[in-house]
Amino acid sequence: MSGIIHDLLKEKGWLLADGATGTNLFNMGLTAGEAPELWNRDQPEKILALYESFLRAGVDMFLTNSFGCNRARLNLHESADDCFELAEMSASLAGEAIARQNCTAIVAGSIGPTGEIMEPLGTLTYARAVEYFHEQAEGLKSGGADVLWIETISSREEFLAAQEACQLAGMPWCGTMSFDTVGYTMMGITPRDLVELVSEMDNKPEGFGANCGAGASDMILTLLAISELNPELPVIAKGNAGIPQIKEGKIHYSGSPEIMAIYAELARNAGARIIGGCCGTTPQHLEQMKTRLERTPMGPKPTHEEVRELLGEPSFTPGGKKRAKAGNRRRRQKK
Amino acid sequence: MTDEEDDIILSELPDDELVPQMHDDLYDGLNEEIVEGVNILLERGWMPYKILTEALVEGMRIVGIDFRDGILFVPEVLLSANAMKAGMKILKPLLAETGAPRMGKMVIGTVKGDIHDIGKNLVSMMLEGAGFEVIDLGINNPVENYLEAMDAEQPDILGMSALLTTTMPYMKVVIDRLKELGLRDDIIVLVGGAPLNEEFGKAIGADAYCRDAAVAVETAKEFMARKHNQMMATA
Numbered sequence: 001m002s003g004i005i006h007d008l009l010k011e012k013g014w015l016l017a018d019g020a021t022g023t024n025l026f027n028m029g030l031t032a033g034e035a036p037e038l039w040n041r042d043q044p045e046k047i048l049a050l051y052e053s054f055l056r057a058g059v060d061m062f063l064t065n066s067f068g069c070n071r072a073r074l075n076l077h078e079s080a081d082d083c084f085e086l087a088e089m090s091a092s093l094a095g096e097a098i099a100r101q102n103c104t105a106i107v108a109g110s111i112g113p114t115g116e117i118m119e120p121l122g123t124l125t126y127a128r129a130v131e132y133f134h135e136q137a138e139g140l141k142s143g144g145a146d147v148l149w150i151e152t153i154s155s156r157e158e159f160l161a162a163q164e165a166c167q168l169a170g171m172p173w174c175g176t177m178s179f180d181t182v183g184y185t186m187m188g189i190t191p192r193d194l195v196e197l198v199s200e201m202d203n204k205p206e207g208f209g210a211n212c213g214a215g216a217s218d219m220i221l222t223l224l225a226i227s228e229l230n231p232e233l234p235v236i237a238k239g240n241a242g243i244p245q246i247k248e249g250k251i252h253y254s255g256s257p258e259i260m261a262i263y264a265e266l267a268r269n270a271g272a273r274i275i276g277g278c279c280g281t282t283p284q285h286l287e288q289m290k291t292r293l294e295r296t297p298m299g300p301k302p303t304h305e306e307v308r309e310l311l312g313e314p315s316f317t318p319g320g321k322k323r324a325k326a327g328n329r330r331r332r333q334k335k
Numbered sequence: 336m337t338d339e340e341d342d343i344i345l346s347e348l349p350d351d352e353l354v355p356q357m358h359d360d361l362y363d364g365l366n367e368e369i370v371e372g373v374n375i376l377l378e379r380g381w382m383p384y385k386i387l388t389e390a391l392v393e394g395m396r397i398v399g400i401d402f403r404d405g406i407l408f409v410p411e412v413l414l415s416a417n418a419m420k421a422g423m424k425i426l427k428p429l430l431a432e433t434g435a436p437r438m439g440k441m442v443i444g445t446v447k448g449d450i451h452d453i454g455k456n457l458v459s460m461m462l463e464g465a466g467f468e469v470i471d472l473g474i475n476n477p478v479e480n481y482l483e484a485m486d487a488e489q490p491d492i493l494g495m496s497a498l499l500t501t502t503m504p505y506m507k508v509v510i511d512r513l514k515e516l517g518l519r520d521d522i523i524v525l526v527g528g529a530p531l532n533e534e535f536g537k538a539i540g541a542d543a544y545c546r547d548a549a550v551a552v553e554t555a556k557e558f559m560a561r562k563h564n565q566m567m568a569t570a
Contacts, residue, residue: 022501032504033447033477073450076475115450115498121413180529181405186453188408244500244530246538251504279500279530321405 003172004106004146005206005274008060009234014268016290017238017276018054018062021110024282025050025065026251035077037069040089047090051097057286059276061106063149064090066140070132072114072124083132084139091143108149108174109140111162118157126161133165141169150175151211151238154185156197167203174274176211176236179222182316188323191225198233209236212278215243216255216263217314220270220307225318227271227301237272239263241280253280257288262310264289269299345371350379354390361394362401364414366421373422383426384435387466391422395464399549409453412548416460423463438465439559442484443494444472446505451498454527457548458494465552467492478509485522491562492555495541497528507539514540523558527551 009015025036028046039047047065054062069087071080079086087109094107114132116124137148148171150162159175166173177185177194184190191210198208208231210222219239226235242255255263260277267275275293277285307314345368348356353372360368369391376386398415401407407415441462445455452474459469470488472480481493493513497503506526513519519540526541536544542558545551 020500022499026501026504030501032508033449033502035448036501076448076450117413117453121410181408184405184408186409186529188410243532244503244535246504246507246535249507251500316405323408324401324406324411 003206005061005172005174005234008106009273012060013273014293015060015274016058016286016293017108017236017274018059019277019281019283019286020241020279021050021063021065021067023251023253023279024053027282035068035074035079036065037067037074037086037090038077038079040065040086040093041082044089044093047093048097048100051094052101053283054286055097055101055103055105057283058290059105059286061108061274062094063108063110063151064094064140064143064145065110066090066136067110067112067151068115069136069139070111070114071135072116072132073112083135084142087136087139088143091140091145095144106146107144108147109137109143109145109171111136111140111148111150111165112152113154113158118155118161126157129158129161130164130168133162134168137165137169137171141171145171147171147206148173152176152178154178154189155187156189156193159197163201163203163205172206174207174236175205176209176238178212179210179218180213182321183218183221183225183318184323190323191222192229195226195229195231199231205233207234207236207274209238209272209274211236211238212240214315215240215312216259217307217311218316219263220266220302220311221304221314221316221318223267223270223272224301224304234273235271236274237267237270238276238278239267240278241282241285244280255280255285257282257285259311260285261288261292265292265296265299266302266307266310268293269302271301346375350376354393357390358394358397361391361415361418362398364411364418366418369418369422370425373425377425377429383429383433387423387426387430387435391419391426392464392466395419395461396549399461399547399552403547403549409457412457413453416457416464419464420460436466438467439491439555440468440470440488441492441494441555442470442472442481442488442490443496444476444480444484445474445496445498446502446509447475447477448505449497449499449502450474451528452496454498454529454548455494455496458496458527458545458551461548461552462555465556467555478512481509482512482516482518485518490522491559492523492525494525494527494551496526498530500530503528503530503535504539506541510540523555523562525551525554525558
């Protein structure tokens with residue numbers, strides 16, 4: 001195996017990834033419903049400020065502000081034709097931030113879901129999805145991203161389409177899904193399904209795992225489910241800093257920097273090698289996560305009890321309920 | 336799975352077996368079987384409203400329970416909802432003709448900046464299934480769209496959905512505007528979407544947060560019942 005992430009992991013053992021993009025931009029004046037990606041062009045100094053705040057917190061890698069830089073999504077903001085340019089800007093601003101901070105870090109080009117439902121349930125064809133993602137991938141590549149970072153995906157088809165786009169762009173990639181529904185993704189994918197999916201791929205990611213989701217406890221349980229299968233590839237954990245709340249009219253996440261530090265330690269013990277935050281994670285959270293990871297030795301995998309005690313009650317019981325599959329659903333009422 | 340079970344002839348089943356079979360078929364998202372079942376019951380002289388409530392709504396209620404409990408996921412529920420819709424298509428004109436009772440009217444839409452409409456579509460379909468009239472504004476709605484629809488449609492309920500952390504605070508923008516215009520008390524506001532929670536719903540001034548489509552139906556019914564009671568009390 002080789003690759004920029006692999007090499008850095010070999011050197012450092014674990015990597016600190018960045019925190020939230022959207023929720024941190026809110027604190028800089030982004031209003032609800034506005035597309036954060038437009039700020040790459042309209043408010044580049046704020047995007048630089050966000051990137052630099054992560055770099056000052058000591059991250060080894062960070063994501064570009066390009067989560068929704070695809071046609072389907074930017075169409076809502078009458079900017080569909082600017083996908084490439086905005087993606088390119090998000091990555092070139094990342095390079096600029098690194099130069100200004102005079103440090104090194106991996107620039108990971110963020111690729112979020114299209115927001116549309118793919119065939120056969122929805123109307124988005126696989127080919128069209130690949131096209132959307134490819135346009136974004138080429139923009140990120142052109143802007144100087146080191147690796148592409150597919151995130152917050154809930155369906156297998158969309159994960160595959162985004163992966164294919166990275167391959168078309170000739171870029172290494174990482175991919176994470178959001179296990180936010182009682183331990184599954186919204187579309188019913190389990191951590192085990194994801195492990196199997198990436199292990200069967202020819203175009204292997206440099207890392208894979210989980211992001212966003214439903215709080216720190218759920219994230220650790222998801223990581224335990226992944227590491228139980230002993231995947232060969234490095235595992236990524238980018239969980240939310242708690243759950244969203246409204247305080248004095250502003251959005252705020254419940255997880256304190258102290259809690260996120262515990263989360264980071266448990267995430268590493270649970271098998272993650274690339275550890276960061278998602279929604280609600282600020283540079284202050286990251287600083288404490290970093291300190292904790294540096295000061296604590298690698299420990300044994302946490303038990304479910306420990307997770308509950310240290311991070312609170314998860315939203316599901318692992319292995320509790322099983323998804324009903326077509327075929328054995330029929331005639332289920334007849335006993 | 337035995338062959339025998341796969342060869343069920345719907346038209347040969349008596350009513351008390353056909354209806355549970357339709358619940359199963361809804362659960363499995365079988366469009367053709369649902370259409371066939373609805374037609375058989377109509378031929379047997381069932382009132383459209385009885386078919387709607389006992390065969391379709393009850394079947395979707397079971398789907399809703401398993402969705403809520405994490406046994407069914409979005410793909411399965413979409414298939415069930417599509418089957419339900421196929422049955423509804425036959426019943427809808429007949430329901431209007433026969434003057435079936437109306438549960439209430441809801442305007443629903445995904446907020447500005449948000450393209451995700453899976454949850455909203457599920458809520459629409461499940462509410463229609465439960466007898467509500469639903470006006471679907473689609474995705475990416477600025478506050479003006481909600482206000483216009485409220486003016487034009489005079490709904491009982493306003494439903495808002497968001498799936499992104501960057502869009503969910505927009506619900507508060509809409510509710511705050513309703514308050515400014517003095518319209519907030521005239522309407523029941525229900526909110527939903529993956530990143531939300533009950534506390535969040537309360538904090539932005541919604542009447543309730545609905546965790547999923549099944550909960551949305553139950554909550555809508557509950558609020559409509561309360562509204563009727565209040566009207567009775569003040570009448």
